[in-house]
Amino acid sequence: MAEKTPITVAYGDGIGPEIMSATLHIITEAGANIEIEPIEVGEKVYLRGISAGIEPSAWESLRRTQVFLKAPITTPQGGGYKSLNVTTRTTFGLYANVRPCVAYYPFIDTKHPNMDVVIIRENEEDTYTGIEYRQTHDMMESLKLISRPGSERIVRYAFEYARSNNRKKVTCFMKDNIMKLTDGLFHKVFDEIAKEYPDIQNESWIVDIGAAKLADTPESFDVVVMPNLYGDILSDVAAQIAGSVGLAGSANIGEQCAMFEAIHGSAPRRAGQNLANPSGLLLGAVLMLVHINQPDVATRVHNAWLKTIEDGIHTYDIYTEGVSKQKVGTKEFADAVVARL
Amino acid sequence: MAEKTPITVAYGDGIGPEIMSATLHIITEAGANIEIEPIEVGEKVYLRGISAGIEPSAWESLRRTQVFLKAPITTPQGGGYKSLNVTTRTTFGLYANVRPCVAYYPFIDTKHPNMDVVIIRENEEDTYTGIEYRQTHDMMESLKLISRPGSERIVRYAFEYARSNNRKKVTCFMKDNIMKLTDGLFHKVFDEIAKEYPDIQNESWIVDIGAAKLADTPESFDVVVMPNLYGDILSDVAAQIAGSVGLAGSANIGEQCAMFEAIHGSAPRRAGQNLANPSGLLLGAVLMLVHINQPDVATRVHNAWLKTIEDGIHTYDIYTEGVSKQKVGTKEFADAVVARL
Ligand SMILES: CC(C)[C@H](C(=O)O)[C@@H](O)C(=O)O
Ligand SMILES: CC(C)[C@H](C(=O)O)[C@@H](O)C(=O)O
Numbered sequence: 001m002a003e004k005t006p007i008t009v010a011y012g013d014g015i016g017p018e019i020m021s022a023t024l025h026i027i028t029e030a031g032a033n034i035e036i037e038p039i040e041v042g043e044k045v046y047l048r049g050i051s052a053g054i055e056p057s058a059w060e061s062l063r064r065t066q067v068f069l070k071a072p073i074t075t076p077q078g079g080g081y082k083s084l085n086v087t088t089r090t091t092f093g094l095y096a097n098v099r100p101c102v103a104y105y106p107f108i109d110t111k112h113p114n115m116d117v118v119i120i121r122e123n124e125e126d127t128y129t130g131i132e133y134r135q136t137h138d139m140m141e142s143l144k145l146i147s148r149p150g151s152e153r154i155v156r157y158a159f160e161y162a163r164s165n166n167r168k169k170v171t172c173f174m175k176d177n178i179m180k181l182t183d184g185l186f187h188k189v190f191d192e193i194a195k196e197y198p199d200i201q202n203e204s205w206i207v208d209i210g211a212a213k214l215a216d217t218p219e220s221f222d223v224v225v226m227p228n229l230y231g232d233i234l235s236d237v238a239a240q241i242a243g244s245v246g247l248a249g250s251a252n253i254g255e256q257c258a259m260f261e262a263i264h265g266s267a268p269r270r271a272g273q274n275l276a277n278p279s280g281l282l283l284g285a286v287l288m289l290v291h292i293n294q295p296d297v298a299t300r301v302h303n304a305w306l307k308t309i310e311d312g313i314h315t316y317d318i319y320t321e322g323v324s325k326q327k328v329g330t331k332e333f334a335d336a337v338v339a340r341l
Numbered sequence: 342m343a344e345k346t347p348i349t350v351a352y353g354d355g356i357g358p359e360i361m362s363a364t365l366h367i368i369t370e371a372g373a374n375i376e377i378e379p380i381e382v383g384e385k386v387y388l389r390g391i392s393a394g395i396e397p398s399a400w401e402s403l404r405r406t407q408v409f410l411k412a413p414i415t416t417p418q419g420g421g422y423k424s425l426n427v428t429t430r431t432t433f434g435l436y437a438n439v440r441p442c443v444a445y446y447p448f449i450d451t452k453h454p455n456m457d458v459v460i461i462r463e464n465e466e467d468t469y470t471g472i473e474y475r476q477t478h479d480m481m482e483s484l485k486l487i488s489r490p491g492s493e494r495i496v497r498y499a500f501e502y503a504r505s506n507n508r509k510k511v512t513c514f515m516k517d518n519i520m521k522l523t524d525g526l527f528h529k530v531f532d533e534i535a536k537e538y539p540d541i542q543n544e545s546w547i548v549d550i551g552a553a554k555l556a557d558t559p560e561s562f563d564v565v566v567m568p569n570l571y572g573d574i575l576s577d578v579a580a581q582i583a584g585s586v587g588l589a590g591s592a593n594i595g596e597q598c599a600m601f602e603a604i605h606g607s608a609p610r611r612a613g614q615n616l617a618n619p620s621g622l623l624l625g626a627v628l629m630l631v632h633i634n635q636p637d638v639a640t641r642v643h644n645a646w647l648k649t650i651e652d653g654i655h656t657y658d659i660y661t662e663g664v665s666k667q668k669v670g671t672k673e674f675a676d677a678v679v680a681r682l
C-alpha cells in the first residue's frame with residue numbers, strides 16, 4: 001500500500017470542529033490514504049496575542065505537508081487581528097481560488113436548476129493586500145493592487161481549468177470603465193491570454209452588469225475569472241443562488257501548496273449543537289483528494305454525498321418542506337454519507 | 342400658472358435620444374411645468390478632444406438650473422476619457438445615489454415577486470475618486486478613499502429617506518473584516534448614526550454574504566446603504582432580479598444640484614431602431630418631478646406607466662411569452678403611456 005499523504009488539518013472555531021470531524025470521518029471511511037497533522041489556529045491563538053492567529057509550529061507543518069484542510073475560524077472583533085485566510089493565501093502564494101457553484105435540483109431547492117458555474121477568483125492581490133492608511137482621523141485609504149504577473153497567472157489558470165475540465169467558455173468580470181489602470185490591466189491580460197486558447201470561448205463584462213446577469217441567468221455562465229474582491233462577493237452570490245453557501249467547497253491553489261475549505265464562516269451561534277452542515281467542507285475535501293492524486297476516493301465520497309442529498313437527508317439549513325425527506329444533525333448526516341459509500 | 346422650472350437635458354448616445362424623446366413627450370403631456378435646456382454631452386464631445394465629455398457652456402446651464410435629466414452616454418474606448426457620470430457627481434457633490442428596485446409581478450416576470458428594495462449608494466468616494474498610479478509597466482494601483490464626512494452624509498441620508506418614505510429598516514453592507522480602516526470607518530459611522538433613529542431597525546452584513554442574501558431573498562431587505570463600488574454592482578443585481586435593469590431609474594442627489602438617469606447604458610447596438618425601453622429614464626424623470634416639487638405630475642406619470650406595464654404593453658427587452666400582451670417599440674410605448682395619463 002502506498003505511503004500515506006500527510007495533510008495539515010485545522011479544526012477551526014464555532015461549528016468548525018463538528019464539520020471537520022464529520023468530514024474526516026467520511027473521507028477516512030472512504031479509504032483516503034492520509035495522515036492527519038492537526039494544528040491549532042484561530043480564535044484561541046489570536047487571543048494569546050498572536051496577530052496572525054497561527055503559531056510558528058503550525059507554519060512548520062504546513063511547509064512540510066503543503067496540503068491544508070481548514071475549517072472556518074473566528075477572528076475576534078477589534079483591531080490588530082490579521083485574517084488567517086489571507087495570511088495563508090499570501091504566505092504560500094495560493095493565487096487561485098476555485099469555487100464551483102452547482103445546483104442539485106430537484107433535491108435542493110433553487111430558482112436556477114441548471115446552474116453549473118465555476119468562479120475562479122484571484123486570491124492574493126486587489127484590496128486584499130492589507131495596505132491601508134489613516135491619513136487623518138476622518139480620512140482612510142486602502143490600496144488596490146493589480147499586477148501583470150498576478151493577472152496572467154490567474155487568467156491562465158482559468159483557461160487551463162476550462163480546458164482540462166471540458167468547459168466551453170471563460171468569462172472575465174472587471175470594471176475598467178472606472179479603474180482604467182488596475183482593472184484595465186486585468187482586462188488586457190485576459191484578452192491577450194484568451195487568444196492562446198482558440199478552443200475555448202471568451203467574453204468580458206463590466207462587473208456591475210455581469211453580476212446582474214450572473215444573479216439572474218447563471219445558466220449562461222461557465223467558468224468566470226475575476227479579481228479578488230469581486231470574486232469574494234460574487235462567489236457567495238453564485239453559491240447561494242445555486243442552493244446555499246453551505247454547499248460550496250473551495251480550493252486555494254498555489255505552485256506548491258494548496259488549502260481547501262468551505263466558503264462559509266464559523267457560525268458561532270450554531271456551534272456545539274450538532275446542527276451544522278458539513279457539506280461545504282466535505283466538498284472542499286473532495287477537491288483536496290483530487291489534488292493529492294486520490295481521485296477514486298474523491299469520486300466515492302462525492303457520489304455518496306450526492307446520494308445522501310438526493311435521498312432527501314438534509315441538515316436544517318437546507319431542509320425544505322416538500323423537497324427534503326428527513327432533517328438530521330451533523331453526525332447523522334455524516335453517518336448517512338458513510339452508509340452510502 | 343407658476344413659472345416653469347428650467348431643467349438641463351442631455352439626449353446622450355446610442356439609444357439615448359430615443360428614450361429621452363419618449364420621456365420628455367410623456368412628462369410634457371402629463372403637464373410637467375418645465376423649461377428644457379438641451380446640452381450636448383458624451384461621445385461627440387469626447388471625440389472633439391474634451392476629456393470630460395462636456396463643454397464649458399453645458400456646465401454653465403447645469404450650474405444655473407441645478408437639475409439634470411441625463412440619457413445614457415457612450416464613452417469612447419481607450420485611455421484619456423473621464424466618465425461624465427463620475428465628473429458630474431463629484432463636481433456637484435451628488436453624494437447620494439438612490440436606486441429603487443421594485444418587482445412589478447405578475448406583469449413583469451421575476452423570481453422575486455415581493456421585492457421592494459431601495460439601494461442608497463455613496464456616490465463620490467471609494468475607488469471612484471479616479472486616483473490610480475502606474476508604478477511600473479506591470480504594477481497598477483487604485484486608491485480607495487472613505488471619509489467620515491462622506492460616510493456620515495450618506496448614512497444619514499439613508500435613515501432620513503427611510504423615515505420620510507415610511508420604510509422600516511436600513512441595512513449596511515461593507516467589508517470591514519478585510520478593509521478595517523476604510524470599510525471599518527463606514528461601519529462605525531453607520532452604528533453611530535443608527536442610534537439617532539431608534540424608530541428604524543438597522544443591521545449590517547459583510548458584503549459577500551449580504552450580497553448573497555440580497556440575490557437570494559431580496560424580500561428581506563428594505564433600504565440598503567453602502568459604499569460606492571458595492572452599490573454600483575449590487576444595484577444592477579437588485580434591479581435585474583426585480584425584473585430588469587431596463588426598469589430602474591436613479592436619482593443622484595446633492596445639497597443643491599441633482600441628476601436623474603436610467604441605471605442602464607447606451608446600448609449602441611440597439612440605437613435608432615425604435616426598440617429601446619424608455620422606462621428606466623422615465624422613472625428617473627418621475628424622481629425628478631418629485632424633486633422639483635411637482636409631485637402630482639410625478640404620480641400621474643408613474644400611474645400611467647404602471648397601467649401600461651400592467652396592460653402587458655411591453656418593449657422587446659421585457660417581453661415574456663404568456664406574461665406580456667403586445668410587443669411595442671419605443672414610440673408606441675410612449676404613446677400608450679400618454680393614452681393612460
Ligand atoms: C473570511 C474572509 C477574510 C474571506 C475573504 O474575504 O476572502 C471569506 O469571505 C472568503 O471568501 O473566503
Ligand atoms: C457608467 C459608469 C461609470 C457608472 C458607474 O459605475 O457608476 C454606471 O455603471 C452606474 O452605475 O451609474
